Amino acid sequence: VLCLIIVVGVAFSYNFWNDVTGLYGHLAGVPKALLPGIGGRKVLDFWWETVNTRQLFSEVYLVTNADKYKHYERWATANGFPVENVVNDGTTTLEGRLGAVADLELAIRSRRLQDDIMVIAGDMLCADQNFDIAQVIRFFRSKPGELVIYYELEEGEKSSSRGIVEVCPDTHRVTCFLEKPQQGRTTSRLASVVFYCLRRETLPYLSRFLSLQPCVQNRTLGLFWEWLINEEKVPVFGMKLPTGFQLIGQVGLDDYTKWLARYSAKQQGSAGKPISYRSYARVGLMGNPSDGFHGKTIAMTVSNFWAEVTLTESQSLVLLPHPLNDPTEFGSLQDLYCISCKEGYLGGLRLLQATCKKFYQFCSEQGIALSKQNFTLKYDTNIPRQVYKFFFPFFSAIVSATLKCLMKFFNITDRDLPKPIRANFILNVETDELFITAGLQDRVVQVYEGLVYMDFSKELMGKRGYGEYIPMDMRDLPTFWLAYLGDPSDSGRIHSNVRQRWLNGNFPRSALERKDWPRLAELMDENFELRRSVYTEECLGPGNLKMVQLARQFGSSVKLPGSGGAVVGLCLDSERLDAFQEAGCVFCVIVPFSPTTTSSQCRN
Numbered sequence: 001v002l003c004l005i006i007v008v009g010v011a012f013s014y015n016f017w018n019d020v021t022g023l024y025g026h027l028a029g030v031p032k033a034l035l036p037g038i039g040g041r042k043v044l045d046f047w048w049e050t051v052n053t054r055q056l057f058s059e060v061y062l063v064t065n066a067d068k069y070k071h072y073e074r075w076a077t078a079n080g081f082p083v084e085n086v087v088n089d090g091t092t093t094l095e096g097r098l099g100a101v102a103d104l105e106l107a108i109r110s111r112r113l114q115d116d117i118m119v120i121a122g123d124m125l126c127a128d129q130n131f132d133i134a135q136v137i138r139f140f141r142s143k144p145g146e147l148v149i150y151y152e153l154e155e156g157e158k159s160s161s162r163g164i165v166e167v168c169p170d171t172h173r174v175t176c177f178l179e180k181p182q183q184g185r186t187t188s189r190l191a192s193v194v195f196y197c198l199r200r201e202t203l204p205y206l207s208r209f210l211s212l213q214p215c216v217q218n219r220t221l222g223l224f225w226e227w228l229i230n231e232e233k234v235p236v237f238g239m240k241l242p243t244g245f246q247l248i249g250q251v252g253l254d255d256y257t258k259w260l261a262r263y264s265a266k267q268q269g270s271a272g273k274p275i276s277y278r279s280y281a282r283v284g285l286m287g288n289p290s291d292g293f294h295g296k297t298i299a300m301t302v303s304n305f306w307a308e309v310t311l312t313e314s315q316s317l318v319l320l321p322h323p324l325n326d327p328t329e330f331g332s333l334q335d336l337y338c339i340s341c342k343e344g345y346l347g348g349l350r351l352l353q354a355t356c357k358k359f360y361q362f363c364s365e366q367g368i369a370l371s372k373q374n375f376t377l378k379y380d381t382n383i384p385r386q387v388y389k390f391f392f393p394f395f396s397a398i399v400s401a402t403l404k405c406l407m408k409f410f411n412i413t414d415r416d417l418p419k420p421i422r423a424n425f426i427l428n429v430e431t432d433e434l435f436i437t438a439g440l441q442d443r444v445v446q447v448y449e450g451l452v453y454m455d456f457s458k459e460l461m462g463k464r465g466y467g468e469y470i471p472m473d474m475r476d477l478p479t480f481w482l483a484y485l486g487d488p489s490d491s492g493r494i495h496s497n498v499r500q501r502w503l504n505g506n507f508p509r510s511a512l513e514r515k516d517w518p519r520l521a522e523l524m525d526e527n528f529e530l531r532r533s534v535y536t537e538e539c540l541g542p543g544n545l546k547m548v549q550l551a552r553q554f555g556s557s558v559k560l561p562g563s564g565g566a567v568v569g570l571c572l573d574s575e576r577l578d579a580f581q582e583a584g585c586v587f588c589v590i591v592p593f594s595p596t597t598t599s600s601q602c603r604n
Ligand SMILES: *[C@@H]1O[C@H](CO)[C@@H](O)[C@H](O)[C@H]1NC(C)=O
Pocket: 215, 217, 218
């Protein structure tokens, strides 16, 4: 059982009505929580809608002072809030006020509450009031302590105006609470707001605090938490709401009008505006693509091939099947048979679903509360269907583009999900959820984008779970080309049945850095020879060997860019592409994708 207490109107005058415009005269005396917002909804209505939708609380109380009591009584009647649960603290003046901690204690004592409680300020507002309060409760229940909600201060918001928390990123325990710290006392930009959960056994701390703080100025919730965490060492955990908060504390007309403007702009602007992200295919330029072997590799994203995911805010949550890749209608049973034989069951729909699932799980475990807003996801890709499973990381491209959309939509930042961890996340979607065997390389390149050096050294991987990833200069790259088999059935079985040890050889990072292309070409050839010796020709398959042979015949260096089915080469006279085409291959010049420049099209 969990009891909710909404604290409102404990501060008296906001000096709100220094209204020189005269526009807001009719609002004089209206408490902040009941100021009209967008669409006739008041600040408090947003909270009431959030908490009232499901049976999450055993009881709900609202604490106010005698001065504003009438307003809240009226509001309660109009909104189906139990009027008898509006607690009146009896005070009518600023000088006579009790302080927020005393108000809270009054509600608990007078109503003999003996359950865990959640406390929120009904007169502040968060940018996204649609978040999932059940998720907050679950996180609280999973932790052996109290819970405070925090958000990351927006630029320009001063930490000296808020209760600042320092939170351990692994355990999510609040290690320090600083009420309105002076500049320089902390680098943390995480601000706690009046949104807490307290366990029943912690409630007696409220009256202990009050007995220590006879003076009303000091009976603030911020100072209570500072004392509870820093002095009493009560375990308190933090959950992040990836959204801004407004109208906190003593605000003026300015803040109110700004808030109104922001909300109407948001309502008009963002509703239905789609979020789209692309992730690009990669080619492995150096090293071994099967990076389960703790080796080093260099790979590059190419704009020739991409997967794009689009997220649109919507009434209900929908994952749209792709008309070609997730067929649900067929010409006939025979048609279904042929398509299934040829293409298998490699659609992207389940990737969208698995990514969403893992994303929710990740945020729940990390203490990041999510919006409840629904959305529609769809995807498209130009990655040639017949080659998905051979060399282009189609799966990881869809997963990584989906993840970008979800992060944007839910306001999850790089700090919440840093790049190296994001690559692991993408890999885990594939391996844990979909049982796809894969390595980290593709995911790292897709997250970082561009030309990336990766060292998956056993030591680093063992110690911190990810390798060293270094973006490299992409200027003046030579022209690379790519050829792949039109019919991939003879592309060999490199991935499936060879368990290979890592052979490092000469690693060409410095050749690339020095832009020594002849040396790079040599090293690519060496790389292929090494693979040939490890895997044997039979494993490489006749198709791969044929493409290598053709390339060499024309004086181009060449290697396999992935697990077979394609070859990547350097500096081929483009007139020679006919030969590849006659041999039944598809040939294209690689257009490197750099995260900082724009791309052009593949010629094929
Ligand atoms: C409020 O608390 C601070 C710090 O604990 C103390 O220095 C100050 O004297 C207190 N103020 C009053 C009026 O008791």
